[in-house]
Amino acid sequence: MSPSHILGTNRIFRIACIPGDGIGIDITKAAIKVLQKLSDTVGTFTFDFEIFDWSSTTFKERGYYMPPDGFEQLKAYDAIYFGAVGWPDVPDHISLWGLILPIRNSLNQYVNVRPTRILRGITSPLSNCPPTSLNWVIIRENSEGEYAGHGGTTHAHSSHTIATEVSIFTRIGCERIFRFAFETARSRPRKKLTMVTKSNAQRHGMVLWDQIFAEIKEEYPDVEVDKMLVDAMTVRMVLHPQSLDTIVATNLHADILSDLAAALSGSIGIAASSNLDPTRENPSMFEPIHGSAPDIAGKGIANPVGAFWSAAEMVRWLGFEEAANVLMECVENVTEASIKTRDLGGEKGTEEVTEAVCLEIEKVIGK
Numbered sequence: 174m175s176p177s178h179i180l181g182t183n184r185i186f187r188i189a190c191i192p193g194d195g196i197g198i199d200i201t202k203a204a205i206k207v208l209q210k211l212s213d214t215v216g217t218f219t220f221d222f223e224i225f226d227w228s229s230t231t232f233k234e235r236g237y238y239m240p241p242d243g244f245e246q247l248k249a250y251d252a253i254y255f256g257a258v259g260w261p262d263v264p265d266h267i268s269l270w271g272l273i274l275p276i277r278n279s280l281n282q283y284v285n286v287r288p289t290r291i292l293r294g295i296t297s298p299l300s301n302c303p304p305t306s307l308n309w310v311i312i313r314e315n316s317e318g319e320y321a322g323h324g325g326t327t328h329a330h331s332s333h334t335i336a337t338e339v340s341i342f343t344r345i346g347c348e349r350i351f352r353f354a355f356e357t358a359r360s361r362p363r364k365k366l367t368m369v370t371k372s373n374a375q376r377h378g379m380v381l382w383d384q385i386f387a388e389i390k391e392e393y394p395d396v397e398v399d400k401m402l403v404d405a406m407t408v409r410m411v412l413h414p415q416s417l418d419t420i421v422a423t424n425l426h427a428d429i430l431s432d433l434a435a436a437l438s439g440s441i442g443i444a445a446s447s448n449l450d451p452t453r454e455n456p457s458m459f460e461p462i463h464g465s466a467p468d469i470a471g472k473g474i475a476n477p478v479g480a481f482w483s484a485a486e487m488v489r490w491l492g493f494e495e496a497a498n499v500l501m502e503c504v505e506n507v508t509e510a511s512i513k514t515r516d517l518g519g520e521k522g523t524e525e526v527t528e529a530v531c532l533e534i535e536k537v538i539g540k
Contacts, residue, residue: 379423444462
Protein backbone atom coordinates (compact mmCIF):
# COMPACT_ATOMS: atom_id res chain seq x y z
CA MET A 174 0.00 0.00 0.00
CA SER A 175 1.51 3.31 -1.02
CA PRO A 176 1.14 6.45 1.12
CA SER A 177 -1.08 8.04 -1.54
CA HIS A 178 -3.71 5.40 -0.84
CA ILE A 179 -4.15 6.65 2.74
CA LEU A 180 -6.20 9.80 2.72
CA GLY A 181 -4.86 12.66 4.82
CA THR A 182 -4.63 16.41 5.07
CA ASN A 183 -0.98 16.93 6.11
CA ARG A 184 -2.29 18.04 9.45
CA ILE A 185 -0.16 18.28 12.59
CA PHE A 186 -1.85 16.73 15.63
CA ARG A 187 -0.77 17.79 19.10
CA ILE A 188 -0.77 14.80 21.45
CA ALA A 189 -0.49 15.12 25.24
CA CYS A 190 1.36 12.05 26.53
CA ILE A 191 1.00 11.05 30.18
CA PRO A 192 3.26 8.00 30.66
CA GLY A 193 2.43 7.80 34.37
CA ASP A 194 3.93 4.91 36.29
CA GLY A 195 5.61 1.53 35.87
CA ILE A 196 5.27 -0.05 32.46
CA GLY A 197 3.19 2.95 31.44
CA ILE A 198 6.54 4.64 30.80
CA ASP A 199 7.83 1.68 28.78
CA ILE A 200 4.79 1.24 26.57
CA THR A 201 4.25 4.97 25.99
CA LYS A 202 7.79 5.21 24.64
CA ALA A 203 7.03 2.25 22.35
CA ALA A 204 3.73 3.76 21.18
CA ILE A 205 5.35 7.09 20.36
CA LYS A 206 8.02 5.33 18.30
CA VAL A 207 5.44 3.36 16.31
CA LEU A 208 3.21 6.40 15.78
CA GLN A 209 6.16 8.44 14.55
CA LYS A 210 7.10 5.65 12.14
CA LEU A 211 3.49 5.48 10.92
CA SER A 212 3.21 9.22 10.34
CA ASP A 213 6.66 9.46 8.71
CA THR A 214 5.87 6.55 6.39
CA VAL A 215 2.34 7.60 5.48
CA GLY A 216 3.45 11.20 5.07
CA THR A 217 0.02 12.82 5.30
CA PHE A 218 -0.16 13.65 9.01
CA THR A 219 2.30 14.42 11.78
CA PHE A 220 2.23 14.00 15.54
CA ASP A 221 3.67 16.58 17.91
CA PHE A 222 4.07 14.82 21.28
CA GLU A 223 4.28 16.66 24.59
CA ILE A 224 5.25 14.62 27.68
CA PHE A 225 3.49 15.39 30.97
CA ASP A 226 5.28 14.01 34.03
CA TRP A 227 2.18 13.50 36.15
CA SER A 228 3.32 10.36 37.94
CA SER A 229 3.26 8.87 41.42
CA THR A 230 6.90 9.90 41.78
CA THR A 231 6.06 13.54 41.24
CA PHE A 232 2.97 13.16 43.43
CA LYS A 233 5.16 12.09 46.34
CA GLU A 234 7.44 15.07 45.74
CA ARG A 235 4.79 17.80 45.43
CA GLY A 236 1.53 16.36 46.77
CA TYR A 237 -0.53 16.31 43.56
CA TYR A 238 -0.62 14.56 40.21
CA MET A 239 -1.96 17.35 38.02
CA PRO A 240 -1.30 21.05 38.57
CA PRO A 241 -4.35 23.26 39.20
CA ASP A 242 -4.52 24.23 35.52
CA GLY A 243 -4.01 20.65 34.31
CA PHE A 244 -7.37 20.34 32.60
CA GLU A 245 -6.89 23.62 30.76
CA GLN A 246 -3.48 22.45 29.60
CA LEU A 247 -4.95 19.24 28.20
CA LYS A 248 -7.72 21.05 26.34
CA ALA A 249 -5.10 22.58 24.04
CA TYR A 250 -4.31 19.16 22.54
CA ASP A 251 -6.02 17.09 19.86
CA ALA A 252 -5.82 13.88 21.89
CA ILE A 253 -4.30 12.40 25.04
CA TYR A 254 -2.21 9.25 25.16
CA PHE A 255 -2.14 7.70 28.63
CA GLY A 256 0.21 4.97 29.88
CA ALA A 257 -0.81 3.78 33.35
CA VAL A 258 -1.05 5.07 36.90
CA GLY A 259 -0.42 3.39 40.23
CA TRP A 260 2.50 2.52 42.48
CA PRO A 261 2.71 0.34 45.61
CA ASP A 262 3.49 3.14 48.04
CA VAL A 263 0.55 5.31 46.91
CA PRO A 264 -2.93 3.97 47.75
CA ASP A 265 -4.79 3.09 44.56
CA HIS A 266 -7.76 5.34 45.32
CA ILE A 267 -5.36 8.28 45.61
CA SER A 268 -3.64 7.66 42.28
CA LEU A 269 -6.88 6.90 40.42
CA TRP A 270 -8.80 9.87 41.76
CA GLY A 271 -5.74 12.08 41.44
CA LEU A 272 -5.32 11.56 37.72
CA ILE A 273 -7.29 9.40 35.32
CA LEU A 274 -10.80 9.59 36.77
CA PRO A 275 -10.80 13.41 37.00
CA ILE A 276 -9.55 13.61 33.42
CA ARG A 277 -12.40 11.40 32.21
CA ASN A 278 -14.98 13.36 34.15
CA SER A 279 -13.74 16.89 33.54
CA LEU A 280 -13.19 16.38 29.81
CA ASN A 281 -16.63 14.80 29.32
CA GLN A 282 -15.18 11.45 28.25
CA TYR A 283 -18.40 9.65 29.02
CA VAL A 284 -17.80 6.74 26.63
CA ASN A 285 -15.14 4.08 27.11
CA VAL A 286 -14.72 1.75 24.14
CA ARG A 287 -12.84 -1.53 24.60
CA PRO A 288 -12.46 -3.62 21.43
CA THR A 289 -11.72 -7.30 21.97
CA ARG A 290 -10.75 -9.92 19.43
CA ILE A 291 -8.20 -12.67 19.04
CA LEU A 292 -5.35 -11.25 16.99
CA ARG A 293 -3.58 -13.42 14.43
CA GLY A 294 -0.87 -15.52 16.07
CA ILE A 295 -2.49 -15.35 19.51
CA THR A 296 -4.39 -18.22 21.08
CA SER A 297 -7.31 -17.87 23.46
CA PRO A 298 -7.13 -19.92 26.68
CA LEU A 299 -10.61 -21.14 25.80
CA SER A 300 -10.49 -24.51 24.06
CA ASN A 301 -13.89 -23.83 22.49
CA CYS A 302 -12.90 -20.44 21.08
CA PRO A 303 -11.51 -20.29 17.55
CA PRO A 304 -10.39 -16.77 16.57
CA THR A 305 -13.51 -15.89 14.60
CA SER A 306 -15.83 -16.63 17.52
CA LEU A 307 -14.58 -13.81 19.74
CA ASN A 308 -14.92 -10.36 18.24
CA TRP A 309 -16.55 -7.94 20.65
CA VAL A 310 -16.78 -4.25 21.38
CA ILE A 311 -17.53 -3.37 25.01
CA ILE A 312 -19.10 0.05 25.54
CA ARG A 313 -18.57 1.24 29.09
CA GLU A 314 -20.43 4.12 30.70
CA ASN A 315 -17.45 6.18 31.79
CA SER A 316 -18.65 9.12 33.86
CA GLU A 317 -21.12 8.06 36.53
CA GLY A 318 -22.62 4.79 37.82
CA GLU A 319 -20.56 3.08 40.51
CA TYR A 320 -17.52 5.32 39.95
CA ALA A 321 -19.32 8.63 40.40
CA GLY A 322 -17.34 9.42 43.54
CA HIS A 323 -20.40 10.13 45.69
CA GLY A 324 -20.46 8.96 49.28
CA GLY A 325 -18.35 9.46 52.35
CA THR A 326 -16.99 8.15 55.61
CA THR A 327 -18.14 9.13 59.08
CA HIS A 328 -16.82 8.14 62.51
CA ALA A 329 -13.61 7.23 60.69
CA HIS A 330 -11.54 6.79 63.81
CA SER A 331 -14.01 4.81 65.87
CA SER A 332 -15.33 1.28 66.05
CA HIS A 333 -18.54 2.54 64.41
CA THR A 334 -17.04 3.68 61.12
CA ILE A 335 -19.60 4.07 58.35
CA ALA A 336 -18.64 4.29 54.67
CA THR A 337 -21.09 4.79 51.82
CA GLU A 338 -20.51 4.46 48.08
CA VAL A 339 -23.40 5.89 46.08
CA SER A 340 -23.96 4.83 42.48
CA ILE A 341 -25.35 7.61 40.31
CA PHE A 342 -27.62 6.89 37.34
CA THR A 343 -29.04 9.87 35.48
CA ARG A 344 -31.45 9.84 32.58
CA ILE A 345 -29.10 11.87 30.39
CA GLY A 346 -26.15 9.64 31.29
CA CYS A 347 -28.04 6.46 30.45
CA GLU A 348 -29.58 7.82 27.26
CA ARG A 349 -26.32 9.02 25.77
CA ILE A 350 -24.36 5.83 26.49
CA PHE A 351 -27.16 3.64 25.12
CA ARG A 352 -27.41 5.69 21.93
CA PHE A 353 -23.66 5.43 21.44
CA ALA A 354 -23.85 1.66 21.99
CA PHE A 355 -26.75 1.25 19.56
CA GLU A 356 -24.94 3.31 16.93
CA THR A 357 -21.85 1.15 17.42
CA ALA A 358 -23.88 -2.05 17.12
CA ARG A 359 -25.64 -0.73 14.03
CA SER A 360 -22.27 -0.02 12.38
CA ARG A 361 -21.08 -3.61 12.84
CA PRO A 362 -22.07 -6.52 10.57
CA ARG A 363 -24.07 -8.46 13.16
CA LYS A 364 -26.08 -5.47 14.42
CA LYS A 365 -26.42 -7.10 17.83
CA LEU A 366 -26.31 -5.43 21.25
CA THR A 367 -26.25 -7.09 24.67
CA MET A 368 -27.08 -4.94 27.69
CA VAL A 369 -25.61 -5.94 31.06
CA THR A 370 -27.48 -5.23 34.28
CA LYS A 371 -27.98 -6.28 37.89
CA SER A 372 -31.46 -4.89 38.39
CA ASN A 373 -32.65 -7.98 40.20
CA ALA A 374 -30.60 -6.91 43.25
CA GLN A 375 -29.95 -3.20 42.70
CA ARG A 376 -33.51 -2.00 42.60
CA HIS A 377 -33.21 1.72 41.97
CA GLY A 378 -30.37 2.88 39.73
CA MET A 379 -30.19 -0.30 37.72
CA VAL A 380 -33.96 -0.47 37.31
CA LEU A 381 -33.77 3.00 35.77
CA TRP A 382 -30.87 1.75 33.60
CA ASP A 383 -33.09 -1.09 32.33
CA GLN A 384 -36.06 1.19 31.79
CA ILE A 385 -34.14 3.70 29.69
CA PHE A 386 -32.57 0.92 27.63
CA ALA A 387 -36.06 -0.38 26.84
CA GLU A 388 -37.05 3.12 25.69
CA ILE A 389 -33.98 3.74 23.53
CA LYS A 390 -34.12 0.36 21.79
CA GLU A 391 -37.38 1.41 20.15
CA GLU A 392 -35.32 3.92 18.12
CA TYR A 393 -33.20 1.09 16.68
CA PRO A 394 -35.53 -1.61 15.32
CA ASP A 395 -32.75 -2.89 13.06
CA VAL A 396 -30.52 -3.83 16.02
CA GLU A 397 -31.02 -7.18 17.73
CA VAL A 398 -30.96 -6.81 21.52
CA ASP A 399 -30.79 -8.99 24.59
CA LYS A 400 -30.19 -8.46 28.30
CA MET A 401 -27.94 -10.31 30.74
CA LEU A 402 -27.38 -10.14 34.48
CA VAL A 403 -23.70 -9.40 35.03
CA ASP A 404 -22.95 -12.65 36.85
CA ALA A 405 -24.57 -14.70 34.09
CA MET A 406 -22.67 -12.61 31.57
CA THR A 407 -19.32 -13.92 32.83
CA VAL A 408 -20.54 -17.46 32.17
CA ARG A 409 -21.77 -16.58 28.69
CA MET A 410 -18.49 -14.91 27.77
CA VAL A 411 -16.60 -18.06 28.64
CA LEU A 412 -18.97 -20.73 27.36
CA HIS A 413 -20.63 -19.02 24.40
CA PRO A 414 -18.34 -16.24 23.15
CA GLN A 415 -19.73 -16.49 19.63
CA SER A 416 -23.16 -15.36 20.90
CA LEU A 417 -21.88 -11.85 21.69
CA ASP A 418 -20.95 -8.85 19.57
CA THR A 419 -21.49 -5.35 21.01
CA ILE A 420 -21.90 -5.09 24.78
CA VAL A 421 -22.97 -2.12 26.89
CA ALA A 422 -22.53 -2.02 30.66
CA THR A 423 -22.10 0.32 33.59
CA ASN A 424 -18.83 1.80 34.74
CA LEU A 425 -18.03 -0.98 37.23
CA HIS A 426 -19.50 -3.92 35.33
CA ALA A 427 -17.76 -3.04 32.06
CA ASP A 428 -14.49 -2.46 33.88
CA ILE A 429 -14.57 -6.01 35.21
CA LEU A 430 -15.98 -7.67 32.09
CA SER A 431 -13.44 -6.02 29.79
CA ASP A 432 -10.56 -7.44 31.85
CA LEU A 433 -12.15 -10.87 31.52
CA ALA A 434 -12.55 -10.25 27.79
CA ALA A 435 -8.86 -9.35 27.49
CA ALA A 436 -7.81 -12.54 29.25
CA LEU A 437 -10.11 -14.61 27.01
CA SER A 438 -8.55 -13.04 23.92
CA GLY A 439 -5.06 -14.06 25.02
CA SER A 440 -3.64 -11.52 27.46
CA ILE A 441 -4.52 -8.31 29.22
CA GLY A 442 -1.32 -7.00 27.62
CA ILE A 443 -3.02 -6.69 24.22
CA ALA A 444 -6.15 -4.85 25.36
CA ALA A 445 -6.86 -1.29 24.24
CA SER A 446 -9.34 1.36 25.28
CA SER A 447 -10.60 4.76 24.21
CA ASN A 448 -12.06 7.38 26.54
CA LEU A 449 -14.21 9.46 24.21
CA ASP A 450 -15.98 12.78 24.30
CA PRO A 451 -18.36 12.16 21.37
CA THR A 452 -19.10 15.89 21.16
CA ARG A 453 -15.41 16.45 20.32
CA GLU A 454 -15.44 19.61 22.40
CA ASN A 455 -12.62 18.13 24.51
CA PRO A 456 -9.71 15.86 23.62
CA SER A 457 -10.33 12.14 23.96
CA MET A 458 -7.86 9.86 25.73
CA PHE A 459 -6.43 6.52 24.63
CA GLU A 460 -4.81 3.94 26.90
CA PRO A 461 -4.04 0.24 27.22
CA ILE A 462 -5.90 -1.30 30.14
CA HIS A 463 -3.14 -3.40 31.70
CA GLY A 464 -2.14 -1.04 34.49
CA SER A 465 1.30 -0.09 35.74
CA ALA A 466 2.56 -3.63 36.60
CA PRO A 467 5.30 -2.56 39.06
CA ASP A 468 6.73 -6.09 39.16
CA ILE A 469 7.94 -5.91 35.56
CA ALA A 470 8.44 -2.15 35.19
CA GLY A 471 11.70 -1.14 33.55
CA LYS A 472 12.68 -4.72 32.70
CA GLY A 473 11.98 -4.34 28.99
CA ILE A 474 9.50 -7.21 28.89
CA ALA A 475 6.14 -5.40 28.92
CA ASN A 476 3.79 -6.26 26.07
CA PRO A 477 3.36 -3.16 23.86
CA VAL A 478 0.52 -4.58 21.72
CA GLY A 479 -2.20 -2.99 23.85
CA ALA A 480 -0.35 0.31 23.54
CA PHE A 481 -0.18 -0.04 19.75
CA TRP A 482 -3.85 -0.97 19.52
CA SER A 483 -4.76 2.07 21.64
CA ALA A 484 -2.58 4.20 19.37
CA ALA A 485 -4.41 2.82 16.34
CA GLU A 486 -7.74 3.76 17.92
CA MET A 487 -6.40 7.28 18.45
CA VAL A 488 -5.41 7.50 14.79
CA ARG A 489 -8.90 6.29 13.86
CA TRP A 490 -10.57 8.87 16.10
CA LEU A 491 -8.49 11.63 14.52
CA GLY A 492 -9.94 10.71 11.13
CA PHE A 493 -7.40 8.36 9.56
CA GLU A 494 -9.23 5.05 9.57
CA GLU A 495 -7.20 3.44 6.81
CA ALA A 496 -3.93 4.31 8.53
CA ALA A 497 -5.31 2.85 11.76
CA ASN A 498 -6.23 -0.36 9.93
CA VAL A 499 -2.74 -0.56 8.43
CA LEU A 500 -1.18 -0.17 11.87
CA MET A 501 -3.29 -3.04 13.21
CA GLU A 502 -2.43 -5.15 10.16
CA CYS A 503 1.25 -4.60 10.92
CA VAL A 504 0.78 -5.49 14.58
CA GLU A 505 -0.99 -8.72 13.63
CA ASN A 506 1.66 -9.57 11.05
CA VAL A 507 4.19 -9.37 13.87
CA THR A 508 2.19 -11.47 16.33
CA GLU A 509 1.48 -14.01 13.60
CA ALA A 510 5.23 -14.25 12.99
CA SER A 511 5.60 -15.24 16.67
CA ILE A 512 7.40 -12.04 17.61
CA LYS A 513 5.71 -11.89 20.98
CA THR A 514 6.38 -11.11 24.63
CA ARG A 515 6.33 -13.69 27.41
CA ASP A 516 2.68 -13.19 28.40
CA LEU A 517 1.78 -14.43 24.91
CA GLY A 518 4.11 -17.41 25.05
CA GLY A 519 6.95 -15.68 23.23
CA GLU A 520 10.42 -14.65 24.31
CA LYS A 521 10.86 -11.18 22.83
CA GLY A 522 11.14 -7.92 24.74
CA THR A 523 9.25 -4.65 24.40
CA GLU A 524 11.87 -3.09 22.15
CA GLU A 525 12.12 -6.11 19.84
CA VAL A 526 8.35 -6.16 19.27
CA THR A 527 8.36 -2.41 18.72
CA GLU A 528 11.16 -2.61 16.14
CA ALA A 529 9.37 -5.45 14.37
CA VAL A 530 6.18 -3.39 14.06
CA CYS A 531 8.14 -0.39 12.76
CA LEU A 532 9.80 -2.56 10.09
CA GLU A 533 6.41 -4.00 9.16
CA ILE A 534 4.97 -0.49 8.72
CA GLU A 535 7.74 0.32 6.22
CA LYS A 536 7.14 -2.96 4.44
CA VAL A 537 3.32 -2.83 4.24
CA ILE A 538 2.95 0.84 3.34
CA GLY A 539 5.78 0.60 0.85
CA LYS A 540 4.02 -2.10 -1.18
